[in-house]
Structures are given as structure tokens and as C-alpha cells.
Amino acid sequence: AVINFGSINIDHVYSVDHFVRPGETLASSNYQQLLGGKGANQSIALAQAGADVKHVGSIHESDASFKQTLIKNGVDCRYVRCHDVPSGHAIIQVTPSGENAIVLFGGANQTITPDTVKKALLDTGSSDWVLTQNETSCIDEVLRQAREKGLKVAFNPAPMSDNVHELPLDCVDLLIVNETEAAAITGQSSLDEIVSCFQEKWQHAEVLITLGKEGVMMIRKDEVEKVPAFKVEAVDTTAAGDTFIGYFLSAYSNHTDARQALKRGCAASALAVTRQGAAQSIPSQQEVDRFLAK
Numbered sequence: 001a002v003i004n005f006g007s008i009n010i011d012h013v014y015s016v017d018h019f020v021r022p023g024e025t026l027a028s029s030n031y032q033q034l035l036g037g038k039g040a041n042q043s044i045a046l047a048q049a050g051a052d053v054k055h056v057g058s059i060h061e062s063d064a065s066f067k068q069t070l071i072k073n074g075v076d077c078r079y080v081r082c083h084d085v086p087s088g089h090a091i092i093q094v095t096p097s098g099e100n101a102i103v104l105f106g107g108a109n110q111t112i113t114p115d116t117v118k119k120a121l122l123d124t125g126s127s128d129w130v131l132t133q134n135e136t137s138c139i140d141e142v143l144r145q146a147r148e149k150g151l152k153v154a155f156n157p158a159p160m161s162d163n164v165h166e167l168p169l170d171c172v173d174l175l176i177v178n179e180t181e182a183a184a185i186t187g188q189s190s191l192d193e194i195v196s197c198f199q200e201k202w203q204h205a206e207v208l209i210t211l212g213k214e215g216v217m218m219i220r221k222d223e224v225e226k227v228p229a230f231k232v233e234a235v236d237t238t239a240a241g242d243t244f245i246g247y248f249l250s251a252y253s254n255h256t257d258a259r260q261a262l263k264r265g266c267a268a269s270a271l272a273v274t275r276q277g278a279a280q281s282i283p284s285q286q287e288v289d290r291f292l293a294k
């Protein structure tokens, strides 16, 4: 099983002609409310990929329907708490050219406490994986307590911020980053330097760097393996990384060989970028199998 301590956000998406300017009141021509948050997206991708995934998180009690969406997607939500704190949410403006501007409020995602972590980890088996991102509170506790219990720890420090450098990163077994996050964590700018830095300082962990349409790289001590992306017509790359992580980790945690797991992650995320949206762009396992059989 995979226990994901992750954000659940409500994305409020407004279609606008241009981004709102200071002092302006701008009418929006379309409005959608969607389930989002890196945590929820990754749980959905894990569940779609066939993993047994427990989500640990929190939302406002009036938003229980979003919990139902997670459940319908196959995510075990017994550790998703309904709180009286507003749900995490994003106010997203999208222009006709597809650019976006986002205001994010952490809300209930910040109500995870050391005790939440302890309780959720009581119910784990020795072969379980723990996954977390950088959108919820108490990430340091998640990493530390998971390691103390001897569980495998996967960490996706997204969105990247300075607090990541203060975390007990020695508790991490698998670090998953995109190029921007890799550069920020290592303090290097070229990919060659980034790889050398991980090889020097991250001997304790495996490191995955997703490279957008270039694919993905896995660094394990002195070994570097690269898997190319699939060539597709990308229309919206939102949740590409989340889809990759869910599909990769579902396979890898189930003892699929790393190269095969990387390939499944690339196939699923290639399908996701051909579709609009975040959670709803995540493909099913059958779709990924069909895509790989082509």
C-alpha cells in the first residue's frame, strides 16, 4: 500500500480575457470548480494505476463531495478529515492563450499535526510506502516517523520552497523532482551539475528527475538511467508530474523493475498532457495498457 499525506484543493477556474489588473473588476466568461492539489492528483493517479492508496488529508466539512470524488476514483479516504477550517483552494485565471495566474490558500491542508501522522502510520505494513509533497503541514514529521517505522519514503518537494532545505531529507528513499525543483535543491543550474551533485550528496536515496517532453532520469548511486518521453500532441501539461508519480510509484512499490515502472509513468503522463485539466486528465490503467500496446 501507499499512504499519501497530501493536499486536497478545490480549483476555482475562471476564463478571463486578460489577468485582472490592480484596481480592476473583471468579468469572467466561464467558471468551473474542480478537485485539485498535488496530493489528491497523485492519489488518484496511484489508484487509477491499481495501487492500494490511503490518502491522509483534510477539507472543510461543506466540501465533503470532493472526498466522494476521491473515493469514486478508488482512493481510500478513511484518513481524510472534515474540518471547520476552509478547504485549501486555488483561484485560477486562465487567458485565451492558455496562460494562468494562481492565488493559492493552504487552508485545511495545514491542519495535519504530528498526531495525525502517528495515527495514520499505526495502520501500516512493513512493505508500505509513504508519499508526501510540499503542500501540507508537518512534512518533517511524516518523513521522520515513516523512516522510524522502517517504511519506504517517497518525497516530491513540490511546490518547491526554502523550507525544503530544513527538512530531514536523510529520511527520504526516493526523491522525485522536476528540473526546477532539482535545480533549487542542489543549487546547480545545468543538468550535468545537478546530476553530479545528486550523485555526490544523495547516495542514501534514489532520485528521479522528470524532464518534461524529454522524459525522465533516474539516479541510483553511480548509475544514471534515462527513459525518453512518448511523442504526443500536448494540449495541457497540468498534472503531468502528478500522473507520472502515481503511475511510477504504483508499479515500483509493487516490485516492477525500475525501467518498466519509468516507462509506465511516461506513458500515463504522455496521455495526461493530451487532455485538458488536472485530475480529470489522469488516464485509466486500461488506457495506459492500450497506449503501450500500440
Ligand code: ADP
Pocket (backbone or CB within 6 Å): 178, 179, 210, 211, 212, 213, 214, 215, 216, 228, 229, 230, 231, 232, 234, 237, 238, 239, 240, 241, 242, 244, 265, 266, 267, 269, 270, 273
Ligand atoms: P511537472 O509537471 O512536475 O513539471 P514534467 O513537466 O517534468 O513535470 O512532466 C512529468 C512527465 O510527464 C515527464 O517525465 C514526461 O514523461 C511527461 N511529459 C511532460 N510533458 C510532456 C510532453 N510534452 N510530451 C510527452 N510527455 C510529457
